[in-house]
Amino acid sequence: xxxVVALPEVATVKRREFRSTLPALLFLALFFVVPVISxxxxxxxxxxxxxxxxxxxxxxxxxxxxxxxxxxVSAVVTIxxxxxxxxxxxxxAIMPSRWAAIVFAILLLSMWTNLxxxxxxxxxxxxxxGLINKMLMGLGVIDKPLAxxxxxxxxxxxxxxxxxxxxxxxxxxxIRKIDPAIxxxxxxxxxxxxxxxxxxxxxxxxxxxxxxxLMVFVMSLGYFVTPALLGGTSNMMLAELIAQFVxxxxxxxxxxxxxxxxxxxxxxxxxxxxxxxxxxSEGGR
Amino acid sequence: MTTPFLxxxxxxxEYGPVVAVQDVNLEVERGEFLxxxxxxxxxxxxxxxxxxxxxxxxxxxxxxxxxSLLATPSQKRNIGMVFQRYTxxxxxxxxxxxxxxxKVRRLPxxxxxxxxxxxxxxxxxxxxxxxxxxxxxGGQQQRVALARALAYDPPVLLMDEPLSALDKKLREEIxxxxxxxxxxxxxxILYVTHDQEEALRLSDRIAVFSKGVIxxxxxxxxxxxxxxxxxxxxxxxxSDFLPCQMLNTANSRATVSVGGSVFSDxxxxxxxxxxxxxxxxxxxxxxxxxxxxxxxxxxxxxxITFLGNNVHVAxxxxxxxxxxxxxxxxxPAISGLSRGDxxxxxxxxxxAHVFN
Numbered sequence: 131x132x133x134v135v136a137l138p139e140v141a142t143v144k145r146r147e148f149r150s151t152l153p154a155l156l157f158l159a160l161f162f163v164v165p166v167i168s169x170x171x172x173x174x175x176x177x178x179x180x181x182x183x184x185x186x187x188x189x190x191x192x193x194x195x196x197x198x199x200x201x202x203v204s205a206v207v208t209i210x211x212x213x214x215x216x217x218x219x220x221x222x223a224i225m226p227s228r229w230a231a232i233v234f235a236i237l238l239l240s241m242w243t244n245l246x247x248x249x250x251x252x253x254x255x256x257x258x259x260g261l262i263n264k265m266l267m268g269l270g271v272i273d274k275p276l277a278x279x280x281x282x283x284x285x286x287x288x289x290x291x292x293x294x295x296x297x298x299x300x301x302x303x304x305i306r307k308i309d310p311a312i313x314x315x316x317x318x319x320x321x322x323x324x325x326x327x328x329x330x331x332x333x334x335x336x337x338x339x340x341x342x343x344l345m346v347f348v349m350s351l352g353y354f355v356t357p358a359l360l361g362g363t364s365n366m367m368l369a370e371l372i373a374q375f376v377x378x379x380x381x382x383x384x385x386x387x388x389x390x391x392x393x394x395x396x397x398x399x400x401x402x403x404x405x406x407x408x409x410x411s412e413g414g415r
Numbered sequence: 416m417t418t419p420f421l422x423x424x425x426x427x428x429e430y431g432p433v434v435a436v437q438d439v440n441l442e443v444e445r446g447e448f449l450x451x452x453x454x455x456x457x458x459x460x461x462x463x464x465x466x467x468x469x470x471x472x473x474x475x476x477x478x479x480x481x482x483s484l485l486a487t488p489s490q491k492r493n494i495g496m497v498f499q500r501y502t503x504x505x506x507x508x509x510x511x512x513x514x515x516x517x518k519v520r521r522l523p524x525x526x527x528x529x530x531x532x533x534x535x536x537x538x539x540x541x542x543x544x545x546x547x548x549x550x551x552x553g554g555q556q557q558r559v560a561l562a563r564a565l566a567y568d569p570p571v572l573l574m575d576e577p578l579s580a581l582d583k584k585l586r587e588e589i590x591x592x593x594x595x596x597x598x599x600x601x602x603x604i605l606y607v608t609h610d611q612e613e614a615l616r617l618s619d620r621i622a623v624f625s626k627g628v629i630x631x632x633x634x635x636x637x638x639x640x641x642x643x644x645x646x647x648x649x650x651x652x653x654s655d656f657l658p659c660q661m662l663n664t665a666n667s668r669a670t671v672s673v674g675g676s677v678f679s680d681x682x683x684x685x686x687x688x689x690x691x692x693x694x695x696x697x698x699x700x701x702x703x704x705x706x707x708x709x710x711x712x713x714x715x716x717x718x719i720t721f722l723g724n725n726v727h728v729a730x731x732x733x734x735x736x737x738x739x740x741x742x743x744x745x746x747p748a749i750s751g752l753s754r755g756d757x758x759x760x761x762x763x764x765x766x767a768h769v770f771n
Contacts, residue, residue, distance in 0.1 A: 309500060309502065311498050311499075311500050311502045312502045312504065312505075314467070314469055314489070314496075314498070314502070315496065315498060315502040315504075315560075315563075316504070316515075317468075317469075317488075317489040317490045318467060318468075318489050318490070318492070318494060318495065318496045318564075319490075319515050319516035319519060319563065319564075319567070320490050320491070320493070320516050320519045320520055320567065321490055321515070321516075321519045322490055322519075325519045329515070329518075329519070330504055333504075333506045334504075334505065334506060336506075
């Protein structure tokens with residue numbers, strides 16, 4: 131393999147690059163790693179040494195429900211974002227670049243708009259007397275307003291909206307990299323649109339979809355603002371639970387335990403992604 | 416009259432104000448290897464893409480066995496194509512790439528397996544079935560692309576500069592393979608290239624494209640010996656053009672005067688640019704002497720280049736126009752010849768051409 135021959139050179143470059151990242155690493159160690167470790171330590175040290183916090187966390191149906199809610203909402207948000215994001219990314223990729231630039235501007239502007247403002251906007255839209263309910267009732271589709279906010283439905287809608295760019299941007303990049311001649315070749319080989327989509331286009335976009343989906347899933351697992359504002363008190367998500375332990379109950383032990391569970395899940399998914407994407411780039415072009 | 420196998424009738428393609436193809440007419444016989452030769456922007460690739468169904472012509476029609484293809488989308492035309500860029504499906508193995516057109520046609524598995532084997536044998540890549548395209552060289556990838564394009568026995572195979580990304584040696588090797596595969600499969604091939612040597616090496620006939628029209632169609636020797644236009648004369652083989660004065664013309668023969676000498680019975684071609692008559696001479700058809708002959712041009716040697724079996728003598732005529740002579744190595748006229756010498760260049764009037 132050619133990479134074996136090039137190895138010493140790559141190693142030198144890597145060493146040099148590592149040196150230049152030292153200040154950043156030190157900063158991270160001081161202000162991120164140390165606090166995280168101290169928080170995790172408190173989860174096994176408070177109120178006394180032992181795993182009692184984990185036993186309580188994983189043994190109680192209330193807390194398990196929070197975990198379930200979190201994974202459920204994250205999974206639904208990921209799937210819905212993919213379903214909506216793929217056609218959008220595809221359209222963007224084949225659209226004349228002038229129009230694509232406008233759509234991108236809208237996408238990025240919404241990403242840069244304050245998160246709280248965007249979430250409150252969804253509250254206005256989704257509430258009982260909000261735009262959506264009023265419109266549906268005005269059209270006679272429903273008699274009573276739908277409960278679209280202060281529950282997991284509201285959380286899912288709000289988070290899907292926030293996560294969409296994180297799916298669309300990597301997918302757009304992947305689709306743009308596909309040579310249109312490959313799709314022309316598929317057409318001449320006799321593949322109809324559906325076959326070209328399922329046998330060529332979708333398999334080629336798997337790396338982009340995997341990257342986007344994992345990013346959205348992992349971000350959703352620890353998301354706080356949107357669940358806190360659009361969710362109800364009865365259906366909490368994990369980040370809200372951690373905040374409650376630390377801020378209201380001042381129970382650092384339980385907060386740390388919940389944070390560790392979240393961290394382990396996130397890191398596991400990240401490892402899976404690394405493995406997966408690594409395989410893809412080896413087999414791809 | 417029998418219906419031609421493939422007929423291109425008055426194809427014109429406009430992209431907004433740009434005319435990519437002006438008016439292309441062509442008849443192709445079954446089993447023929449026909450090359451579209453021309454510089455970039457001459458409309459040869461656009462014509463090929465219209466045949467593939469990626470583009471519809473603004474005007475005109477294409478007929479396969481007398482039936483128009485225009486209403487048929489690419490995926491139903493059953494035409495094979497090898498592209499300039501590597502277009503193997505990167506996520507599929509070599510075997511699956513070749514099987515792809517058969518799988519989308521829902522052929523039974525044993526039939527697909529047998530065909531994939533046949534195709535791998537045809538392009539001499541047995542044993543490469545499980546490789547991914549990224550693990551293969553450019554030349555191998557194009558051979559797999561050829562196998563994929565031929566797997567469904569298309570009546571016509573289109574090739575759009577398939578070798579332009581390869582180096583010269585590999586290119587010649589694969590040209591040889593293409594020639595063999597053409598003879599073996601008897602498929603009709605339309606091949607696009609801007610490389611005259613490639614066109615001459617591969618094709619039965621060559622269509623020379625220039626500015627959206629076909630200037631001339633013919634076999635390599637025909638185009639070389641009898642170019643219809645100045646453009647064809649320049650594109651096939653080497654040539655020099657000397658401005659000349661037309662004295663009289665009769666029966667496509669002209670009598671011209673160049674640098675004070677008169678040459679009669681030179682083949683005349685009406686087509687060409689309107690900027691005055693020019694006499695076309697091929698360097699390998701000229702003779703060189705130290706003494707004036709009856710019909711010859713005075714010139715001064717400006718450079719002598721040794722090219723192995725040939726010696727290239729660059730000269731300049733009295734009017735300052737460059738004129739090259741190619742002579743075999745060891746030719747007596749060259750011995751002792753040096754830069755600045757006065758020489759006389761002669762030629763057989765029948766091997767020259769006048770373009771009006």
